Amino acid sequence: MDKVKNIDEMPKKSPLSLQIDLKKFEKATEEEKKQQDVMSESVSFFRDGMRKLMRNPLAVGSIIVLLLIVAMILIVPHVVPYSYSQIISVNGKRDKTASNMAPFQYSDKEQAYIAEGGKVFPHIMGTDEMGRDYFVRVVYGTRVSLTVGVFAAIIVLIIGVLYGSISGYFGGKTDLIMMRIVDIIYSLPDMLMVVLLSVVLREVLNVDQFPALQKIGTNMISLFIVFGLLYWTGMARLVRGQILTIKQNEYVLAAKVSGAKSGRIIRKHILPNCISVIIISAALQIPSAIFTESFLSFIGLGVQAPMPSLGSLANAARAGISVYPYKLIFPSLLICLITLAFNLLGDGLRDAFDPRLRR
Incomplete structure (x- = not known):
């Protein structure tokens, strides 16, 4: 019996036969590959929108900036030992020389207190006209x-x-x-x-x-x-x-x-x-x-x-x-x-x- 040289020349198998259909193992065509690329995982509207939002670098950068600002306003009041209405004082006495200071600048009384071994939290943005941080x-x-x-x-x-x-x-x-x-x-x-x-x-x-x-x-x-x-x-x-x-x-x-x-x-x-x-x-x-x-x-x-x-x-x-x-x-x-x-x-x-x- 001659050998079958091509799959297309193979005789049709009986429905009750256990013979494997080799056509099911052929390589996918380019059109079938494109159809597979179009098909994607089924996701919800919100999840799909969040995926696209995370691919936007400007939006992600804005979220990071806003999170940093929120973290700042929540953490800073517990770290900095000043309040928004507190006038700078040294040893419990109001420091009249602490007004309108530049960023990271200390008043004369604060410098003297530091020279004596005391610790003063720096004024990161200076002070206002009333001597508040x-x-x-x-x-x-x-x-x-x-x-x-x-x-x-x-x-x-x-x-x-x-x-x-x-x-x-x-x-x-x-x-x-x-x-x-x-x-x-x-x-x-x-x-x-x-x-x-x-x-x-x-x-x-x-x-x-x-x-x-x-x-x-x-x-x-x-x-x-x-x-x-x-x-x-x-x-x-x-x-x-x-x-x-x-x-x-x-x-x-x-x-x-x-x-x-x-x-x-x-x-x-x-x-x-x-x-x-x-x-x-x-x-x-x-x-x-x-x-x-x-x-x-x-x-x-x-x-x-x-x-x-x-x-x-x-x-x-x-x-x-x-x-x-x-x-x-x-x-x-x-x-x-x-x-x-x-x-x-x-x-x-x-x-x-x-x-x-x-x-």
Whole structure:
């Protein structure tokens, strides 16, 4: 019997035969290899977005910078033996020569104390005009600015998502009335509202009875209220626009037919499909709130003295900019660094989670 020289010439085997089909062991073609490359592991939307975010060097660098800043504001107050309102003193006595010192400089009394064998923690960024450690004040100012930014973003997120979801889902007259309210609020000048609320809250609130409010100050309380009243309108419009598109999909109609309530449809079916836009907008809202707080503190409408803020520190340093320029450099640099880091992170989140930008 002649040997079979080619696989194609091999006779067809019987279905009941135990003979191995050699065609199953042929090498894959180039087209089959490309199909295998296209196939990838099934992952969730959030996990896929985080993978793409981690491949963005600017976004990863921004995350590292923000983590370092957060670590600084949490660790430094426990390491540096000064407080933001403490005037430098030696042996329990106020040091009047410790004002307006340059970075890593010691006053005459501190030098004498060191010569006697004492230890003095260095003034990393010098001191201010009242003899307070400037590094600690910048750290506390950064803490205040970040707190305001995160708190404002949470307010905007909660109010804007709830308001926009209701308006976009129900539509009709409900949407018309709610959007006109948004237009009215959007037209209010935020600076005028801050000034008016500061004056009104000074008369209404008795901060002497509330130590926590006394530390924060009525200006900061009015700033939080303004964020809650004014700055959620952009988020509400964005969420409404997304929901107007998403609610036309078939799975929303299927949920309605199955008897699901409106709240459940919004919470389980609509909001998860526009979560990427919500995350991106919330991330970009933080630097905007930080910049607004710094600006208001710069003109004297921010936190109440002696509590520092990056804006109030920059305003205080403006008077002696020709003699002590470093006092303006430190808070201004941190404002720029935090704002830039959040903006780059927001851009990275947009590139990673926005389905329209995916390739």
